[in-house]
Amino acid sequence: MSYRVRTQAYSGPFDLLLTLVSRQKVTIGSISISEVANQYLEEVDRMGEIDLDVASDFVLVASTLLDIKAASLVPEEPLARPSVDDEEDLDLEGLTPEEAREVLVARLIAYKQFRGAAAALAARGEAEGRMHPRTVGADPEFLGLMPDYLEGITLRSLAVICADIDSRRETFLLEAEHVAPRRLPVALTIASVDRLVRGRGRLCFSDLVDDDDPPEAVVANFLAILELYKRGLVSVRQDELFGDIEIAHVEGADPYELDDSVLAELREDFGEDPLDIGTQEEGSLS
CATH class of the missing domain: 1.20.1280 (Monooxygenase)
Structure with a gap:
């Protein structure tokens, strides 16, 4: 007021x-x-x-x-x-x-x-009193017309537009660290360790694994040694607590053989000789 x-x-x-x-x-x-x-x-x-x-x-x-x-x-x-x-x-x-x-x-x-x-x-x-609705439709001569959306657009300008749109798109880079390695059965690691021990006659546990090997590779090789020792194929010796394990081949012991079912499964999955796979990827754990 x-x-x-x-x-x-x-x-x-x-x-x-x-x-x-x-x-x-x-x-x-x-x-x-x-x-x-x-x-x-x-x-x-x-x-x-x-x-x-x-x-x-x-x-x-x-x-x-x-x-x-x-x-x-x-x-x-x-x-x-x-x-x-x-x-x-x-x-x-x-x-x-x-x-x-x-x-x-x-x-x-x-x-x-x-x-x-x-x-x-x-x-x-x-x-709203100043608004007047359209009471008639579109003119007949304009009903069939369609606008030319590419009018004034050349190939060069279209390429520039596409490049600009692509530059704004966020690029996704796939990190390789999270990609899981190909896993192999423990039985294949056992066969690979048995072949190494037979070929050298004697080796240490440190010869089977490196400091850069993942924990599952260390566990797989340790389980392989236990299985070979259980079967009487190798002898083990450790002079001190937490010291290196010495592995020796038992003379006259039969070589470790993979079951036919395991061999068939490996051939079906990898399409190559299982023992060759074990040699190349020694220490992998299923």
Whole structure:
């Protein structure tokens, strides 16, 4: 609201005065309603014509202030709150000044909400009132036409566009560390260790594995030694705790042979001689 008042206790927008009074920031007793009314009449004379919006706001705020001031003059006696079904029919005469102030402020807030909604609907109606729908279809001569999407596009410009799109694409590099190596049965490791021991006659466990070998390769070779020792094909010796294991071939012992079922399975999976695979990938674990 653009109308402003100037009194000894308050100077500023008129509608803000009601808010301050309702929040008890300004004492209603210090506001002269007659002085405010006289200032408004002087403002109307200066304007020359009455603005209905300003006038309606003034009447609402002034009447609310007048009701609050009248209610503040009534002695605060414990009165029974009347029982009503509709708050709009509530009689202010049966309320204390504080209750009357709350009712009047609630009415003012509701009024402002409805007025704001009405203004929004009016603006929307005005905007949509300028719209005119198309009542006819497309012109017949344009129905069969299709735009040339490649107009002005040469092979060179198309190549530049494709290169630009490809440069924005995130390149995915496959790391090789997570790729699992080809696994071989422990039986094949046993056969490979047996061939090495027979060929050399004697070797150490450190000859079978390196520091770079994965743990499964070390375990596979250790299991192979245990299996060969269990079958009596090799003898083992360890001079000290956690020392190197010496492996020796037992003279006259038969060579370790893979079962036919294992050989058939390996040939089916790898398509080559299993013993050659064991020699190339010694130490792998299934």
